[in-house]
Each structure stands twice: as C-alpha cells, then as structure tokens.
Amino acid sequence: MDPTRPESVPNPAVRRLSLYLRQLEAFARKGRRTISSKQLGQSLGLTDAQVRKDLAYFGQFGHPGIGYRVDDLIAQVRRILGTDKIWNVLLVGAGNLGRALMSYKGFDAKGFRLVAVFDSDPSKVGKKQGPFVIESLNDLREVIDRHAIRLAMIAVPADAAQDIADRLVEAGIRGLLNFAPLSLKVPEEVALNAVDLAVQMEQLSFQVNMPLGQTKET
Amino acid sequence: MDPTRPESVPNPAVRRLSLYLRQLEAFARKGRRTISSKQLGQSLGLTDAQVRKDLAYFGQFGHPGIGYRVDDLIAQVRRILGTDKIWNVLLVGAGNLGRALMSYKGFDAKGFRLVAVFDSDPSKVGKKQGPFVIESLNDLREVIDRHAIRLAMIAVPADAAQDIADRLVEAGIRGLLNFAPLSLKVPEEVALNAVDLAVQMEQLSFQVNMPLGQTKET
DNA sequence: GGATGTGAATGCATTCACAGCA
DNA sequence: TGCTGTGAATGCATTCACATCC
Numbered sequence: 001m002d003p004t005r006p007e008s009v010p011n012p013a014v015r016r017l018s019l020y021l022r023q024l025e026a027f028a029r030k031g032r033r034t035i036s037s038k039q040l041g042q043s044l045g046l047t048d049a050q051v052r053k054d055l056a057y058f059g060q061f062g063h064p065g066i067g068y069r070v071d072d073l074i075a076q077v078r079r080i081l082g083t084d085k086i087w088n089v090l091l092v093g094a095g096n097l098g099r100a101l102m103s104y105k106g107f108d109a110k111g112f113r114l115v116a117v118f119d120s121d122p123s124k125v126g127k128k129q130g131p132f133v134i135e136s137l138n139d140l141r142e143v144i145d146r147h148a149i150r151l152a153m154i155a156v157p158a159d160a161a162q163d164i165a166d167r168l169v170e171a172g173i174r175g176l177l178n179f180a181p182l183s184l185k186v187p188e189e190v191a192l193n194a195v196d197l198a199v200q201m202e203q204l205s206f207q208v209n210m211p212l213g214q215t216k217e218t
Numbered sequence: 219m220d221p222t223r224p225e226s227v228p229n230p231a232v233r234r235l236s237l238y239l240r241q242l243e244a245f246a247r248k249g250r251r252t253i254s255s256k257q258l259g260q261s262l263g264l265t266d267a268q269v270r271k272d273l274a275y276f277g278q279f280g281h282p283g284i285g286y287r288v289d290d291l292i293a294q295v296r297r298i299l300g301t302d303k304i305w306n307v308l309l310v311g312a313g314n315l316g317r318a319l320m321s322y323k324g325f326d327a328k329g330f331r332l333v334a335v336f337d338s339d340p341s342k343v344g345k346k347q348g349p350f351v352i353e354s355l356n357d358l359r360e361v362i363d364r365h366a367i368r369l370a371m372i373a374v375p376a377d378a379a380q381d382i383a384d385r386l387v388e389a390g391i392r393g394l395l396n397f398a399p400l401s402l403k404v405p406e407e408v409a410l411n412a413v414d415l416a417v418q419m420e421q422l423s424f425q426v427n428m429p430l431g432q433t434k435e436t
Numbered sequence: 437g438g439a440t441g442t443g444a445a446t447g448c449a450t451t452c453a454c455a456g457c458a
Numbered sequence: 459t460g461c462t463g464t465g466a467a468t469g470c471a472t473t474c475a476c477a478t479c480c
Contacts, residue, residue, distance in 0.1 A: 010471055014424055018417040022399060036439065044401050048439095049473055056441055064440045065480040081420045082427035089419070100318035101415070106376075106399060110416040111423070151422050158324075175422035181240060181324060183262050191425035193418050197319070198328040199236040200411050201307070202299045204369050204393035205329070206232055207409035209300035228449055254461065266461090267451055274463055282462045283458040440479080451468070458461085 013054040019044055020051070021077045028070050036067035083111030088147045090173075092164050093155035094119040094134050097179055101155060102130055115147045120160065137164075141171040150174040158182045231272040237262055238269070239295045246288050254285035301329030306365045308391075310382050311373035312337040312352050315397055319373060320348055333365045338378065355382075359389040368392040376400045 023043050027035055037055075038048040055061055055068075058080050062068045078084040089112050091101055102117060117132040118140065119125060125136045135143060143149070152173045156164055161180035168176065175191035178184050181199075186192050241261050245253055255273075256266040273279055273286075276298050280286045296302040307330050309319055320335060335350040336358065337343060343354045353361060361367070370391045374382055379398035386394065393409035396402050399417075404410050 012471070015417075015421065017424075018414075018420040019401065021420070022414070022417070023401065026400065038439090047473070049475095050471095052440065053442080053472075060441070062440045063480070064478070065438050067439065080424070082423040083420055087419075087423055096318040096321040100314040103314040104415060107416065107419075110420065112416070112419050150426055151419065175426040177418050177422060182244065183237065183241065191422050193421055195413055195415075195418060196236075196240070197322060197413075198325065198330070199233075199240070200395050200413060201305075201325075201328065201330050201369065202236040202239070202301055203233065203411055204395060204409050205300040205305055206235075206298070208368055208393040230449070256461085265451070267453095268449095270462065271450075271464080278463070280462050281458070282456075283460050285461065438480085440477105442476090442478105444474085444476105446471100446473070448471075449469085452466080454464090454466105456462090458459100 009057045013057055016044075016046070016050075016054050017077055017081060020054070021074065021081065024070055024074045024077065028074060032070050034063075034067045034069050035073075037062070040068070078111070085111070087112050087151050088115045088149045089113065089151045089153065090116040090118065090143065090147075090149050091153045091155060092118045092120075092137070092168070093153075093179075094121075094124050094129055095155065095157075098155040099129060101153060102132055112151070115149065116143045118143075120156070120164075137167060140167060144171050144173065151177070153177045153179065154184075155179045227275045231275055234262075234264070234268075234272050235295055235299060238272070239292065239299065242288055242292045242295065246292060250288050252281075252285045252287050253291075255280070258286070296329070303329070305330050305369055306333045306367045307331060307369045307371065308334040308336065308361065308365075308367050309371045309373060310336045310338075310355070310386070311371075311397075312339075312342050312347055313373065313375075316373040317347060319371060320350055330369070333367065334361045336361075338374070338382075355385060358385060362389050362391065369395070371395045371397065372402075373397045 020040060023040060036048070037051040041048045041051040059076070061073055061076050075084070091098055091114060094117055098117065102114065107114065117129065117134055118137050119134050120137055124134045127134050150173060152168050154161055154164055154176060158180045161178065161182055162184055165176060165184045165186060169186055169190050173190070176184065176186060178192065178194045181196045184192060238258060241258060254266070255269040259266045259269040277294065279291055279294050293302070309316055309332060312335055316335065320332065325332060335347065335352055336355050337352050338355055342352045345352050368391060370386050372379055372382055372394060376398045379396065379400055380402055383394060383402045383404060387404055387408050391408070394402065394404060396410065396412045399414045402410060
C-alpha cells in the first residue's frame with residue numbers, strides 16, 4: 001500500500017481509524033506508553049491483523065518487538081483524520097436535538113469548535129441559547145466566511161432539511177452531518193454523513209429478533 | 219438465497235433495509251402506489267441491482283413488469299425488521315442528550331415507544347421531565363419486567379456507561395443503543411449499536427481533507 | 437521472544453447480464 | 459416492453475502466515 005495514494009484506502013478502515021483514536025486516547029489517559037496491535041484490537045473486538053493493516057494503509061507507525069508508541073500514534077491518526085487542526089463548525093436547528101448538540105462537551109477535545117447556530121424560526125433569531133446567539137439563515141454566507149467554516153450539522157425537521165442543505169452547500173460548506181430522517185442530495189464533492197435514530201433502533205430490532213445474524217458494533 | 223436462513227444475509231443489506239423503508243414511507247405519503255428497484259435505488263444513490271438483491275434476500279416481493287407495490291413492501295420490510303410490532307424502550311441518562319431523546323417525535327411512528335427514563339443522579343430521581351418521571355436504577359429490573367422492555371438507549375457520560383450497560387444486560391435488556399463515546403463490552407447475545415458524534419465529525423474531517431476518497435452516505 | 441508490515445489466500449458484497457414473467 | 463430474481467463474474471475487505479527487525 002502506498003501512503004501517497006490515500007484514495008485507495010478501504011472505507012471501513014477509515015471508520016475504524018476514529019475508533020482506534022478514541023481507544024488510544026483512553027489508553028493514554030491511563031498512562032499507557034506503548035500498545036500492540038493485538039491489545040488495541042482486543043479493546044475493540046478486532047483482530048491484530050486488522051489493526052496492523054488499517055494503520056499500514058497510512059504509513060509505518062509501529063516498532064517490531066515493541067508495538068506502537070501511544071502518543072505518537074495518537075498524533076499520527078489525528079493528522080490523518082485532519083483533526084490535528086481545529087475545525088470550526090456550524091449548526092442549523094435550535095430545537096431539542098440542536099440544544100443537545102450545543103451543550104455537547106468533549107467536542108472541543110476532539111478538534112471541533114461549534115461557532116454558530118442558525119434557525120429558520122424568526123422568533124428564535126437573536127435569542128440566546130447558552131453561549132450562542134441564534135442567527136438568521138440570511139447571514140449564512142457572511143458567518144461562514146468570517147469563521148472559515150467548512151463543516152455543518154443539520155438538526156431540523158425532515159421537510160426543511162433538503163432546503164437547508166442546499167443553502168449550506170451554496171454558501172460554501174464542504175461537509176454535512178445530517179440528523180434529519182431523510183436522504184439528502186448533495187453534489188459529489190460535498191461530504192455527507194447521516195445519523196438517523198430510528199434507523200439505529202430498527203437495526204437493533206432486527207438483531208434482537210434474529211439471534212443468529214449477530215453483528216458487530218457499527 | 220433461502221429466506222428461511224436469514225442469518226446468511228449480508229450485514230450491509232440489513233442496514234439498507236431501514237433506508238428503503240424510510241424512502242418507501244416517503245413515497246407512500248406522496249401517494250405513490252408502485253415503485254421499481256431503479257427508482258427506489260436512485261432516491262438513495264444505489265443501483266437497481268443492489269435494491270433487488272437486498273430485497274430478494276428476504277423473499278420475492280416484486281412483480282415483473284410492474285415493480286413493487288409500495289404498501290405491500292412497507293409491510294414486508296417492517297415485518298423483516300421486526301417493527302410491525304411495538305417495541306418498548308427505556309433510556310438511561312436525563313442529561314442534555316437524554317432530554318433530546320425524550321422529546322424526539324417520529325419515534326412512535328417507527329414502532330418504538332419510550333416508556334421509562336432512568337438516571338443515576340439521586341437529585342433527578344422522582345423529578346418530571348416532560349411526560350417522564352425519572353426513575354432510580356434500583357428499579358431497573360422491575361420496570362423492565364413490568365413493561366416487557368428489551369431495548370435500551372444509553373445517554374450517560376463515558377465513565378458511567380459500561381457500568382450502566384452491565385446492569386441493563388443483567389436486568390434482561392437484549393439490545394443497546396450507545397451514545398457514550400467509548401466501546402462497550404456486552405455478551406455476544408446482546409445486540410449493540412453505537413452513535414458517536416465525534417466519530418461522525420472525524421469522518422467528515424477526513425473526507426473534506428481528502429477530496430479523492432469520496433464516500434457514500436453511511 | 438515479541439512484535440510489525442505485507443504479499444497471498446480467502447471470504448464477502450456488489451455488479452453484471454439474462455431468463456422468465458406480466 | 460418493462461421489470462424482477464438470480465446465477466456467474468467481478469471487485470473489495472479481511473485474514474493468514476511469514477520474512478523481518480528490535
């Protein structure tokens with residue numbers, strides 16, 4: 001594998017990278033200095049070979065006979081994921097979920113900073129929610145430019161979500177995390193991830209009904 | 219493929235099943251009576267062959283020359299996912315995220331009913347949050363038995379989550395949706411799904427940094 | 437001895453392409 | 459003609475197993 005061609009990395013490997021990082025940070029907090037692929041894998045229910053191959057897609061970070069230096073690997077994985085720099089993030093939707101997202105701690109520790117909150121309801125605009133003043137969608141472009149925001153979270157009702165997504169993309173947003181229960185359409189060059197509570201629960205429902213088709217954690 | 223051996227269904231197919239259902243329900247609301255695999259696939263960015271194969275893992279639901287009858291297919295997919303019956307669900311954690319989950323609508327419409335909320339903070343127990351009275355974890359088993367609850371959502375801080383998970387499993391819970399940012403360990407026979415906001419954002423960060431390694435929606 | 441990194445082998449999932457039915 | 463369901467072919471991802479290095 002050639003680390004100069006990151007586009008050839010299996011997608012599941014990138015998803016696991018985040019889990020490795022989370023686990024490594026926990027190990028570091030416990031004072032752990034080095035860790036083997038076997039131990040890291042075990043803590044996540046993965047094989048040692050899987051861990052080694054995933055990491056090797058991006059470079060040679062380990063030391064034969066020793067394992068991986070925890071601090072080192074944390075720094076490397078952050079660099080790969082792009083979270084060694086701070087990302088400014090905006091949120092659209094100041095409803096129940098939006099408020100939960102506003103008060104989510106341990107967001108900053110991961111390299112993300114929520115810097116602006118928008119809502120389409122004029123009666124909310126200008127009001128304060130915790131440390132945030134709700135802004136009007138008319139100011140989208142200006143705020144995005146001012147804070148150099150590239151990532152956005154959408155926490156609005158399903159029937160408003162596509163319109164919001166369009167406006168965000170139009171205003172220069174490059175990545176979207178969608179919490180509304182529908183499939184958004186965005187241009188190919190915009191990254192899109194989705195979290196749908198009902199979908200998650202349906203998966204549980206299926207798994208509990210079908211004791212045979214056991215699945216690993218997503 | 220033999221529908222009498224559902225354990226041999228690819229996991230990704232099951233995840234897509236939920237998306238098909240969501241899309242089908244939207245088509246039904248718009249008055250659509252039948253739909254082809256091509257149309258259903260297009261609405262989700264999938265190929266027609268993918269849609270047909272996924273559905274065929276579970277039976278023969280389509281009509282050559284016609285497509286799928288929307289209402290029919292909705293009923294079938296709900297049956298497969300197990301959401302043709304109501305699932306009683308409990309929540310542990312009445313913090314910011316917990317409150318957002320309590321007030322999440324469109325939960326009932328999907329076949330899930332939140333029937334109890336727990337918190338380990340004694341000062342919260344007995345207090346009302348919307349329609350819910352926060353209960354003590356000491357009453358876990360009793361409440362689970364009384365309402366025949368099999369699914370639970372965990373929305374507590376990371377350092378409390380494993381203990382909560384253990385107690386839920388011990389008390390008879392069969393499926394867990396974990397919102398805490400750590401990897402829970404549960405017995406093999408317990409279904410586990412996880413939603414980690416930071417992980418989602420890290421994936422966006424990676425994708426936006428790497429314009430070549432484009433991914434489809436999760 | 438204890439660990440990594442990695443080709444080769446295996447196993448899964450997706451896509452192709454077409455027979456068959458309405 | 460229009461569409462499904464499905465074997466066969468392809469393409470991805472995981473696992474194996476071992477040369478290599480501390």
